[in-house]
Amino acid sequence: MATAPHEPHQWTVGETLAELAARRISAEELLDHHLARRAALDGAINAVVATDVGGARRAARDIDARRAAGAALPPLAGVTMTIKDSFEVVGMPATCGIPELAQHRPTRDADAVARLRAAGAVIYGKTNCPLGVSDHQSYNPIYGITRNPWDAARTPGGSSGGSAAALAAGFSALELGSDIGGSIRLPSHFCGVYGHKPSWGLVSGRGHIPPPPGVVAPPAPLAVIGPLARAAADLELALPLLAGAADDEAPAWALQLPPPRHERLRDFRVALWLDAYPVDSAYAAAIERFAQALAAEGVAVQRLGQGPVDPAASHDTYLDLLFGVIGSGAPEAELAAYRAAAAGAPPDSAAARLARATAQPLRQWVLQAARQAALRRQWAAFFESCDVLLCPVAMTQAFAHQTDDGHGPVPQLARTLPVDGAARPYLDNLMWPGLVTVAHLPSTARPLNERVGGLPAGVQIVGPYLHDRTALRFAALCDQAFGRLPPPPLA
Numbered sequence: 001m002a003t004a005p006h007e008p009h010q011w012t013v014g015e016t017l018a019e020l021a022a023r024r025i026s027a028e029e030l031l032d033h034h035l036a037r038r039a040a041l042d043g044a045i046n047a048v049v050a051t052d053v054g055g056a057r058r059a060a061r062d063i064d065a066r067r068a069a070g071a072a073l074p075p076l077a078g079v080t081m082t083i084k085d086s087f088e089v090v091g092m093p094a095t096c097g098i099p100e101l102a103q104h105r106p107t108r109d110a111d112a113v114a115r116l117r118a119a120g121a122v123i124y125g126k127t128n129c130p131l132g133v134s135d136h137q138s139y140n141p142i143y144g145i146t147r148n149p150w151d152a153a154r155t156p157g158g159s160s161g162g163s164a165a166a167l168a169a170g171f172s173a174l175e176l177g178s179d180i181g182g183s184i185r186l187p188s189h190f191c192g193v194y195g196h197k198p199s200w201g202l203v204s205g206r207g208h209i210p211p212p213p214g215v216v217a218p219p220a221p222l223a224v225i226g227p228l229a230r231a232a233a234d235l236e237l238a239l240p241l242l243a244g245a246a247d248d249e250a251p252a253w254a255l256q257l258p259p260p261r262h263e264r265l266r267d268f269r270v271a272l273w274l275d276a277y278p279v280d281s282a283y284a285a286a287i288e289r290f291a292q293a294l295a296a297e298g299v300a301v302q303r304l305g306q307g308p309v310d311p312a313a314s315h316d317t318y319l320d321l322l323f324g325v326i327g328s329g330a331p332e333a334e335l336a337a338y339r340a341a342a343a344g345a346p347p348d349s350a351a352a353r354l355a356r357a358t359a360q361p362l363r364q365w366v367l368q369a370a371r372q373a374a375l376r377r378q379w380a381a382f383f384e385s386c387d388v389l390l391c392p393v394a395m396t397q398a399f400a401h402q403t404d405d406g407h408g409p410v411p412q413l414a415r416t417l418p419v420d421g422a423a424r425p426y427l428d429n430l431m432w433p434g435l436v437t438v439a440h441l442p443s444t445a446r447p448l449n450e451r452v453g454g455l456p457a458g459v460q461i462v463g464p465y466l467h468d469r470t471a472l473r474f475a476a477l478c479d480q481a482f483g484r485l486p487p488p489p490l491a
Contacts, residue, residue, distance in 0.1 A: 133183060159177075180325070
């Protein structure tokens with residue numbers, strides 16, 4: 001068996017498991033390597049914000065003892081992990097960046113975390129996120145700002161920004177994130193790592209904040225839980241381990257995901273959609289070059305002039321559903337802030353639009369849910385003749401920190417982002433992720449094989465509903481054909 005060709009903090013999960021199985025490194029040595037890497041570099045990044053080294057060391061030693069005894073081991077045995085701070089993890093605080101939860105110490109793991117522990121993962125830390133997981137940056141009043149390992153002046157994204165930064169910097173081999181507005185995909189795009197937004201309903205969200213700890217709430221109609229990693233094959237390994245209903249639903253719930261539609265890259269039918277929403281031209285050109293590289297490999301790539309859905313109508317439906325969810329759990333002070341931001345603003349302004357959405361009546365919610373169902377049918381028809389759709393993850397690559405105006409969604413109403421030199425509303429960055437989220441589709445964010453302006457850039461690989469394995473396999477075949485983006489040049 002060949003030895004992995006680089007340092008342990010650069011190994012994929014597959015390489016890590018091979019090295020552990022060959023006993024060229026122990027689980028405890030691997031943990032110590034990641035801890036030392038984090039101690040040396042995280043001061044400048046601030047990705048890992050809480051730790052349970054003692055618990056992780058006990059787990060690693062148990063794996064090593066079982067391996068030495070020749071016992072059967074679970075599929076992730078000894079793999080070092082960190083977890084986004086919106087998940088409850090026994091042994092560490094779970095705050096979601098909310099000051100009132102700074103002392104919250106859960107007594108039970110979130111369902112997805114419990115599945116990872118059962119699979120043998122060695123979990124040592126929690127990674128940073130924005131207040132209430134409600135921003136495309138990762139900063140909060142408890143733990144401060146997380147910085148992008150590629151450029152400290154820029155954000156790693158949000159809300160799983162600490163997760164992506166930890167992977168890019170080599171502090172862990174696998175991460176667990178959540179996504180309702182691009183929160184897995186956008187940080188992956190910004191940090192040059194991989195992330196998978198599963199089909200809606202695939203992974204139990206129990207133990208994720210929000211909702212607040214101890215509150216029993218129905219599944220949010222857009223939110224999902226999924227993995228982040230440094231290779232597409234690692235996402236393929238992790239997703240089946242995470243998938244499943246909450247424990248009390250398991251007797252009546254079964255999952256059998258369809259296999260990948262194809263096993264050869266050139267057999268995939270690919271569509272490319274670049275003009276649904278605003279996107280920086282240099283970033284769009286890089287995606288176009290990726291499509292050209294696919295065509296050179298024999299892949300049939302169709303460039304869409306008109307997409308399968310009306311992008312404006314799709315975004316309207318997404319915003320109503322998203323901010324309906326946000327408003328349903330927001331404290332009265334936050335709802336009042338929305339109303340204040342909308343006071344005097346034109347009725348068609350973003351402030352007025354979103355203030356209405358946070359307080360929409362049930363009749364409006366049901367109307368948008370019906371429109372969502374229609375969108376899902378349109379996408380299903382599209383994917384009868386197409387296997388995956390390629391599109392941008394966001395309008396831009398990683399942007400400079402904007403953190404001085406407060407926390408949460410309301411300050412974002414006044415922010416802008418530069419797109420080809422023009423100022424676009426900050427919340428327009430929800431457009432490309434929301435196109436996929438509102439239709440409950442699976443999407444794998446894969447780094448392109450070039451840096452754009454010195455920064456990483458990713459592409460969404462979108463598959464039909466429940467065809468997660470098709471999107472993941474396409475991404476893995478791209479890794480085989482083109483290789484993977486090197487990590488950031490950290491000292």
